[in-house]
Amino acid sequence: TDIHLEFLTNEEAAAFVKDLASQKMDGLFLTGDISTARQIESHLQFFEDFYQLPVYFVLGNHDYYGGEIDSVRSTVKKICKKSCWLHWLPVSGIVPLSKDVCLIGHDGWADGRLGDYESSKILLNDYLKIRNFVQAGDVGRLALLNSLGDQAADYLRSILPDALSRYNQIIVL
Numbered sequence: 001t002d003i004h005l006e007f008l009t010n011e012e013a014a015a016f017v018k019d020l021a022s023q024k025m026d027g028l029f030l031t032g033d034i035s036t037a038r039q040i041e042s043h044l045q046f047f048e049d050f051y052q053l054p055v056y057f058v059l060g061n062h063d064y065y066g067g068e069i070d071s072v073r074s075t076v077k078k079i080c081k082k083s084c085w086l087h088w089l090p091v092s093g094i095v096p097l098s099k100d101v102c103l104i105g106h107d108g109w110a111d112g113r114l115g116d117y118e119s120s121k122i123l124l125n126d127y128l129k130i131r132n133f134v135q136a137g138d139v140g141r142l143a144l145l146n147s148l149g150d151q152a153a154d155y156l157r158s159i160l161p162d163a164l165s166r167y168n169q170i171i172v173l
Contacts, residue, residue: 001031004062005043017046027053031173032060032107037067041075048083056087056095058173059107065129069148089173090155094163102166104159105173111149112142 005013020028028051035043040063047055064072080086087095089105096102127133127141136144156172163170 002033002060002062003030004033004035005046006036006039006062010042013043014046014050017050021051021053025053028055029103029171029173030055030057031105032058033062034059035063036065037063037072037075040072041079044076044079044083044086048079048085052085054087055085056089056092056103056105056173058089058105061109061124061126061130063107065125068131094159094166096167097171100168101171102163102169103171103173104156104163106152106155108152109145109148111146113146113149117142 003016005016008016028047034040034057040059044055059072059076076088077091080088080091089095089103090107094102094104132144133141160170
């Protein structure tokens with residue numbers, strides 16, 4: 001989780017992925033903050049080129065930094081559609097890992113429903129580095145957070161009943 005390849009040079013990121021490939025794994029789960037919007041395509045391509053085993057992943061907030069949510073999602077869908085190794089879980093649905101175990105996942109977003117959003121003095125970098133939050137401004141930010149939280153919850157509500165009816169164990173990323 002949180003591998004943040006954007007803090008490495010391309011050579012270092014490629015070496016990291018090559019090193020993972022030498023670890024004799026059957027596959028890999030990445031739970032977000034892989035990169036940034038500008039570099040997500042090239043960084044995921046390293047897994048396609050060097051790892052060459054199934055990579056199941058969700059995106060984290062940093063993966064959208066410098067970009068727009070729908071644009072990043074569209075890019076990731078396009079990459080995965082061409083790949084035999086990359087599997088973005090919100091598009092992949094239920095992934096059987098064995099006869100008893102499956103994998104599901106969603107990028108997930110926190111919303112502003114719990115706590116005291118209105119009085120909070122915390123200003124997340126998300127609000128400054130993801131275009132949707134910049135455009136929403138102070139007034140629209142809470143509605144955007146809640147909408148993103150609803151998308152994640154609705155996705156899990158839609159997929160969990162089927163997963164629960166078919167598998168004894170569910171891994172959620």
